[in-house]
Amino acid sequence: MTDEPVLLVVEDGIAILTLNRPDNLNAASAAMMRSLAQRLEAVAQMPGLQCVILTGTGRAFCAGGDLAEFEAALEAGGSRLIDTLRANQDIIQMVEDLPVPVIGAVNGVAVAGGLEILLCCDIVIAAETAMIGDGHTRYGVVPAGGASVRLVERIGPLRAAQLFYTAALIDAGTAAEWGLVNEVVSAGELLRRAGQLAGDICRASPEANRHVKALTGRIARDDRRAERIRAELDRFATHLLGGDLAEGLAAFREKRHPRYIDGS
Template sequence: MSAPSEAAVLLQEVEAGIVVLTLNRPKKLNALSPEVMAELEARLQDLALWPGLRVVIVTGAGRAFCAGGDLAGFLQLAEEDPEALLETLAYNQRVLSQVEALPVPVIAAVNGVAVAGGLELMLCCDLLMAAEGAMIGDGHARYGIVPAGGATLRLGERMAPAVAARLLYTAELLPAQDLVFSGLLTGVVPPADLMERCLDLARQIARQSPGAIRHARALTRGALHSPERQARLDAEITAFASHLRGQDLYEGLRAFREGRTPVYGGGLTGMETDIK
């Protein structure tokens, strides 16, 4: 495989129709900064038009798959320009949906922690392979955030509803091994074997009829583009807009910035004005 300079926030390697995209902000646990999202969008748009594409693998550099969104940036926007924050979240959601919309299978090689936006990126992939020791969870509620990248929709689609509810409501991270039998993960392997196992799987897919695979993916995932499903994704952004009127988001993000545990009181949640 050939790769560009490691200075890039997103690396791309190519092998016979298999493309590996690597989030490359290891010191920030591959958090989804605006630069990462813009680069990811550009790569996905290019890949969607590449006729020789067979499989895409998404992974992270270093010890994390992806620790989620840019919370420091979210706080600044929430305090200075809430509408810009909503636009950013809607944009991020659209980019993640482009992963799901690719015409070929996508494999997530979950090399380490995957939380919040990292989990939402995982959920847009077809096959999820994780390294032993990887910790996976939703995590939004820990910092007072309403999921806006599709977690409230895709978690329930991909795994047992009770486990999905546990991830959404407790914000805890679970060991990858605990999520195999929930239906979320394809398998869990030793960390040193993760990429080779994912590449073996990708090569097996790439040996099959590319036309048949593309048709099969379009047929099995056709419902992903239904108006009802899109309405549920749109509802996340609407809910976030309501949440901006409350106190929890600001307390959660400030606690993250200050490195402390959030303290949520009984003040406004943002829902009061929506209840008639």
């Protein structure tokens, strides 16, 4: 398989985007996010496009941001980390802004930034072995890809709070019960089922589907939604003044449990 960080295959009006850093659990490195942005730009302009499937290779859909890169950006100082987070937020928004239905096919772990990408999908199909959660706070990270807004929209404030505050992962069956996943299938059936749904979408009116997507997508959200998503970056900038992020990233690098000190 090619080492391109995001693969793209298009057939019969269906674009399949595959996150392709399996050795790193498809962690969202700067290179992968740039590649994803390029692919999304190309897909959004494709004539005859009717559906997009988004999935990953290997054991994970996406394990979130590349924390090694986060640590390097933190150590570099200045606005480098916030600039990276802003760029990632914009790229994740591109998934939600696609003009056609998007099917997320969760092949494995989807956590933090991986969850934030899934929250921009219109339909989510998960392999029965998939584990899904927010997970940011485990390593002292504040959500910065829209989870603080989209997760509450998707599953309500109580269940969102559980995922945010515990950093725990839930299995695919629980995710379906909570309304985070439409269907759970065997791992071997995941892409076949996603393709079947995409085929059903393609047999419907493409013009009508685009209108429905516009009506049910971000155009239908309240005017302050984008502002609330951007507020994550302001909160993250404040978070940089504390020590938990540096400790969390060091713990990730050293493969140990973080040792947080409550300085409130």
